[in-house]
Structures are given as structure tokens and as C-alpha cells.
Amino acid sequence: MSAPTPGRRSRWTIWLPLALFIGFVALVAYGLMAPGERDVRSAMVGNPLPQFTLPAGVEGTPGLSRADFTKGEPRLLNIFASWCVPCAVEAPQLDTLAAQGVPIDGVAIRDRSEDIAQFLDRNGNPYRAIGKDDVSAVQLGIGSSGVPETFVIDGEGIIRYQHMGPIMERDIAQIMSEWRKAKEPL
Amino acid sequence: MTRSILAFVSLWLAAAAPVAAAQDSMPPAPYAYTQLDDPAQEAEAQALMETLRCVRCQSQSIADSDAPMAGDMRSQVRMRIAAGEEPEAIRAWLVDRYGDYISYKPELKPLTWPLFAAPVVLAALAALLLRRRFRKGARTGGDVA
Numbered sequence: 001m002s003a004p005t006p007g008r009r010s011r012w013t014i015w016l017p018l019a020l021f022i023g024f025v026a027l028v029a030y031g032l033m034a035p036g037e038r039d040v041r042s043a044m045v046g047n048p049l050p051q052f053t054l055p056a057g058v059e060g061t062p063g064l065s066r067a068d069f070t071k072g073e074p075r076l077l078n079i080f081a082s083w084c085v086p087c088a089v090e091a092p093q094l095d096t097l098a099a100q101g102v103p104i105d106g107v108a109i110r111d112r113s114e115d116i117a118q119f120l121d122r123n124g125n126p127y128r129a130i131g132k133d134d135v136s137a138v139q140l141g142i143g144s145s146g147v148p149e150t151f152v153i154d155g156e157g158i159i160r161y162q163h164m165g166p167i168m169e170r171d172i173a174q175i176m177s178e179w180r181k182a183k184e185p186l
Numbered sequence: 187m188t189r190s191i192l193a194f195v196s197l198w199l200a201a202a203a204p205v206a207a208a209q210d211s212m213p214p215a216p217y218a219y220t221q222l223d224d225p226a227q228e229a230e231a232q233a234l235m236e237t238l239r240c241v242r243c244q245s246q247s248i249a250d251s252d253a254p255m256a257g258d259m260r261s262q263v264r265m266r267i268a269a270g271e272e273p274e275a276i277r278a279w280l281v282d283r284y285g286d287y288i289s290y291k292p293e294l295k296p297l298t299w300p301l302f303a304a305p306v307v308l309a310a311l312a313a314l315l316l317r318r319r320f321r322k323g324a325r326t327g328g329d330v331a
Contacts, residue, residue: 013315040241043285083211110212110254135215136258143283145241146255 042143050141054131057108064131072155074182076104082119084147090166091123098126106130154182217264218257234273
């Protein structure tokens with residue numbers, strides 16, 4: 001007698017588990033097909049460069065320390081290595097930036113002086129100074145997760161912008177504009 | 187055909203040679219593959235390293251990874267532990283630099299509380315549904331089964 005009423009009322013709940021299941025499958029399928037952002041970006045943008053002092057990477061080019069970044073002029077900090085193939089790919093673009101008057105300093109990651117020298121002979125040397133970072137200490141300190149990476153540092157030593165991966169032709173305008181922006185204090 | 191194979195092989199060699207030659211030319215950082223002398227400190231470091239993500243090989247912890255950068259991170263972790271730093275302070279130092287993604291340890295935060303609340307809510311919902319069903323079963327005298 002009373003059976004039809006609760007039956008009708010709960011009819012839609014029969015579909016609830018199926019709907020949940022389909023929703024779950026859709027979520028998994030979406031996760032599989034759209035792997036999403038894999039870059040781990042630095043959380044240090046907007047913060048001051050940490051303290052560091054690195055010995056010179058090659059003879060004839062000075063070493064690098066934090067003090068070089070607090071002289072009132074924005075600079076690029078380029079994380080590179082002679083063993084890194086994309087670093088050779090971005091070398092012409094670094095030359096272009098240097099030719100346009102952008103000061104660039106390099107941090108060579110886990111590299112030997114003779115290898116760095118050979119790399120610069122082959123690809124050109126756009127750097128004002130090169131520090132040799134044998135244990136990735138500066139790299140970890142600024143939240144960089146690979147080579148090559150390029151940071152814009154303003155005249156007070158504040159990290160203003162991070163570019164991940166090699167700088168290609170199409171990135172030059174963006175880097176230039178970030179460098180110009182860094183002339184104004186935050 | 188032969189020429190294109192030759193071209194391919196020489197291209198491949200040219201591309202592979204500098205990478206293979208260079209990655210291994212530096213010795214690993216001092217504590218990348220060396221345990222700390224004090225077993226208690228080493229255990230602390232190990233526990234922390236197992237919950238830190240390798241940024242180069244993102245589904246591995248730095249304890250599991252052979253990437254040079256993971257080695258440098260292990261060395262950094264061990265040296266800081268040896269210098270008396272607390273593991274959670276080291277984790278916070280890394281989170282400040284790389285964001286929450288670097289840590290595998292689940293944290294209760296405004297962004298993450300639904301993850302912890304969802305199972306409780308679902309269990310409560312299930313209990314409610316079951317209770318109603320059993321009550322109904324009792325009322326109709328086993329008619330449902």
C-alpha cells in the first residue's frame with residue numbers, strides 16, 4: 001500500500017552512483033589527456049636574490065656574487081651549462097640581447113672551466129661575469145629547476161621575472177620589456 | 187636510402203655526444219651519495235628527502251632520483267641537518283623557493299581542506315542513506331530484500 005510512494009521518491013537516487021562513477025571516469029580521462037603544466041616555477045619572483053659568492057667560471061671573466069646585482073642597474077642572470085644542448089640554442093639570442101645593451105651574468109651549473117671555455121669559444125660570450133656553481137647552490141637558492149633559465153634582476157637585487165627554457169627569437173621582445181620594466185623599482 | 191640512414195646516424199651521434207660526454211664530468215656534491223656519520227641525523231635527513239619532490243623527474247622523490255640536481259638537493263639537505271637545522275625548516279626553505287609542489291607531505295590549508303573533508307562527508311552521506319534504507323526494510327518487513 002505505502003510502497004509506491006517511497007519508490008517514486010527515491011527513483012532518481014538509483015542513478016546517483018552511476019553519475020558519480022561517470023564523473024570520476026571523466027575526471028581521470030581529463031587528467032590523462034591534459035597533462036597540464038609541468039614546469040616548476042620559482043616562487044622567488046618578487047623577492048631579493050639570496051646571498052652568494054661564486055668563483056670565476058673561466059679565466060678572463062670575473063666571478064659573480066650578490067653584490068654585483070645591487071648597483072642600480074637591472075641585469076639578466078642566465079643559468080646555463082656547457083653540457084646543456086638548449087643552452088647552445090639560446091646563445092645567439094643572448095648575443096642579441098647583449099648587443100642591445102642588456103648586461104648578462106652567467107651561472108654555470110656543475111661545469112668544468114675548460115668545458116665552459118670551449119662552450120664560449122663555440123657559441124660566443126655574452127657574459128659580463130660568470131660564476132661557477134658546482135653543487136647547484138645558487139640554482140636552488142633562487143628556485144630555478146633546470147638549465148637554461150634566465151632571471152631579470154632589478155638594480156636593488158630583487159628577482160623580477162623568470163624565463164624557463166631556452167630564449168628563442170620570439171622571446172626576445174618579452175625579455176627586453178621585462179628588463180626595461182625592472183628599471184622602475186617595485 | 188643508405189645516405190639518409192648515414193645522415194640520420196651522424197645527426198644522432200652529433201646530438202647525443204655532447205650530452206653523454208658532459209653530464210658526468212663533475213663529481214657529485216659531497217653528501218649526494220654519502221650518508222651522515224650520525225645515524226639519527228641520517229634518519230632525519232632520509233625521512234625528509236623521501237617527502238621532497240625532484241623537480242627534474244617529478245614523480246620521484248629526491249631520495250629516489252639519480253638526477254644530478256636531486257643529488258645537489260640531497261647534499262644540501264644533509265648539510266643543513268648536520269648543521270642542526272630542523273627538517274621542517276628545510277622543507278619551508280624549499281617551499282619558499284619552489285612552492286608547495288616541491289613537498290609530498292600533505293598539509294591542511296585553506297586550499298586543501300576539501301581533500302580531507304570529502305571522505306568524511308561521503309562516509310556520513312553513505313551512513314545516512316544506509317540508515318534510511320534499513321529503516322524502510324524494517325518497516326516493510328523484509329519486502330525490499
